Amino acid sequence: MTIKIYNTFTRKKEVFEPLSSGYVRMYVCGITAYDRCHIGHARSAVVFDAVLRYLRYRGFEVNFIRNFTDIDDKIINRSIEEGISSEALADREIRHFSQDMDALGVFCATKEPRATEHIQEIIELIEILITKGHAYTSGGDVYFSVRSFSGYGTLSRRNIAEMRAGARIAVGEEKQDPMDFALWKAAKPGEPKWDSPWGPGRPGWHIECSAMSMKYLGPTLDIHGGGLDLIFPHHENERAQSEAATGKTFVRFWMHNGFVTILSEKMSKSLGNFITIREILEKHHPEVLRLFLLSKHYRSPLDYSPDILMETTCALDRCYTALSEAIHLAERSIKKQRLLTYEAKESIETLDHLKNRFEYAMDDDFNTAQAIGHLFDGVRALNRLGQEAEKRPSVLYAEPLKFGVQTIQDTFRVLGLLNQEPDAYLRNRNLEALGLLGMTEADVLKVIKDRTRAREEKDWATADRIRDALEAKGIILKDGPDGTFWTIKPLT
RNA sequence: GGCGGCGUAGCCAAGUGGCUAAGGCGACGGUCUGCAAAACCGUUAUUCCCCGGUUCAAGUCCGGGCGCCGCCUCCA
Known part of the structure; x- marks a missing residue:
């Protein structure tokens, strides 16, 4: 059994084998810490959390890095608006992010590095690029020379010549080519700055991911993930910088998750239709959001609406209700030794096959939607087993019921679902709703x-x-x- | 304009060319119940946007339409 992953680079599903047997190097682009995370961030986090959990479940050791961009134009602008330092703003939003992720049951990465803590590594990488002729200084800025890297545009399948024609150059930028991008930006008066061989300034957005991924994972990553929108320019640029510097393949499997839309519209600040993780969690159990985010294949667009979360709540309740009732039935003291019915045996068979079906679905490019379908088959089988146990009590039902509960929990938990104790979940949910x-x-x-x-x-x-x-x-x-x-x- | 994606039941959503097109929500009928609810059983797509083609066989491959969406500027 092998895992297949859709690789954005080749636009094909490929058999996944890490570079080092049994050991996976995985990097996912984290957030720019300037505002509360929205449901789109939640999708990316939950999807790659499911990937991480599944790889570990399949026996891989995963070294997983997720960075924080804690210096950037948006952070600087927002910090000026709020009248606080960019550092304080980033600290606060990283804290909020961690709270949201904890609530959602998203595992921490092995390491969660921040850009500003790796200025030295970034500078060293830029120096290598300058030495090798892939980057040049201009005023206090340093730019990456796109034409010096022949594979530029391959990942995003873009025609560079055409893009060059339409590109704009911002005032004050002195680029040799409109497509060139900043590795180092000279500090304007009042901006946060770090010393460098090119004068005080700060790193460009893309270089931090190259520097940090190389520091913690080496020159070649097995998996690099992020949202669909990062393919261009962010990942294209990361790839160019990294490969230009090391001469080695930067990423073996590029994975990108699809967008979340809200009532069929793109979520954006200008439309004012974005919804934060915190807002959703005020009204819904975190596992409801998780189940919703994993109920569609990660590469497809996912449409959010308040109604869909209500439907998802019904579905999750159904799972917990089934577990709760099965547990209580299994705990009854019955002395009769009546044989199991045909229906009961059929249900046990379904539960027996659950893990295999789950793995089959997940092996196929992490098809969580299909996996969840199988899990609901398991829930139905458990209910049916319970029904038979109730109709024709027998001591012989206790073990199959316990096995069914265990199997369903073990399996769902790989997706970060059904982690709660069933009775506690149902009771808390009811009490909270009552409070409202x-x-x-x-x-x-x-x-x-x-x-x-x-x-x-x-x-x-x-x-x-x-x-x-x-x-x-x-x-x-x-x-x-x-x-x-x-x-x-x-x-x- | 360039690149990419999608169109499967009332809604959401899987589907590796070949047994009866998963699963969830909803609806309806039945078992259970004082009546309900939950659970279970059954029904709810003779057909996968349309038209051609390849094939013994297509939702699944190819071509052409129609419709929707995303990216190409910061964006998960």
Whole structure:
């Protein structure tokens, strides 16, 4: 069994083998720390988190680096607006990022380097490029000479001659070629600056990733990931700089995730339609967002709407409900030794095959959408097994039920899902939703008590009136042999 | 204009040329229930935007339309 990955460079799925057997060098472009992360950042983070988890699950040791861009035009501009230092701004937004990632259950990288902590490495790399004739100084700036690197444009499949014709040169830039890009920018008065052989200034955006990836992973990466929009110019430029400097292949597998749209429109600051991770997590469980982000193949566009998260909540609840009920059924003390039914055996077979199917889907370019489909088959099988156990109790059901719960949890957890203890998840979700309604559990339990009395007196009209009144608020009652339980409909 | 992608049921969404086109949400019918809910069972795409072609066989490959979208400037 081998993993296949779609490589942006060749535009094909290729069999994945790391350069060093069993050891994967992986680098993903992190954020520019100047604002809160939105759902697009969440997608990239969660997708590559799933890639990381799956590679580890398959037995690879993964050295995973995700950087922070903590010096940049946007950071400088925003820090001036806010009247704080660019350093303070970047620190704050990196902290926010880490909070969001923790909430989403995204693993930390092996190392999360910051650009400003690697100025020395960046300068050394630029010097190599100058020495080799791939870069030149101009005033206090240093530019990469695009025409000195013959493969420029191969990754993004762009025609350089045509782009050159349409390119603009900003005022004050002294480039030999319009396509050349800055490796080092001379500091304007008042800007943050670092000393360099070319005078005080700061690194260009692209060079930091080359310098940091080389420092921590060496000249050749197995996987380099990021959003689709980074292909050009960012990754094209990274590739040019890195290969010009080392003469070696920079990246073996380029992976790019698709965009998130909002109500079918591109998310952008100018349209004002972006939604932050924090805003979503105020109303939804983090695993709901994760399940949503992984429910479509990572390379396809993904459309966000409030409704879709409500649907996803229903789907996730279904999983936790199934686990919870199976656990309780498995814990019952039954002495009968009745044989398992045909339906039960069929369900056990489905659960037996779950891991294989999951791996088959994930091996195919991390097809999480298909994998999740299989996982829901597992949930159905578990429910069915529980149904049989309830109808024809037998001690022989306990082990298969436990096995089913274990299998589903083990499998979903590779995607970072179903990490919660099922009863705790369901209870917390209900209590939180109740809080949003301005009610407490005591309020609901009192009403349920009243209704139980009515039911005992067979006063169905009153019982139904109480149930309907709660339902109007989104509280659903379930009458069972052990009493009445309440649950809450997912809210948008 | 250049480059790339997409168009599968009411909605979301998989689908390696070949058994009955996954899965989720929703809807409807049944089992269960005082009635409900949950769960389970069943139904919900004779067909994959349209037209040609290749093939014994196409949602899947090729050509041509139509429609939608992204990138080409900072952007996950």
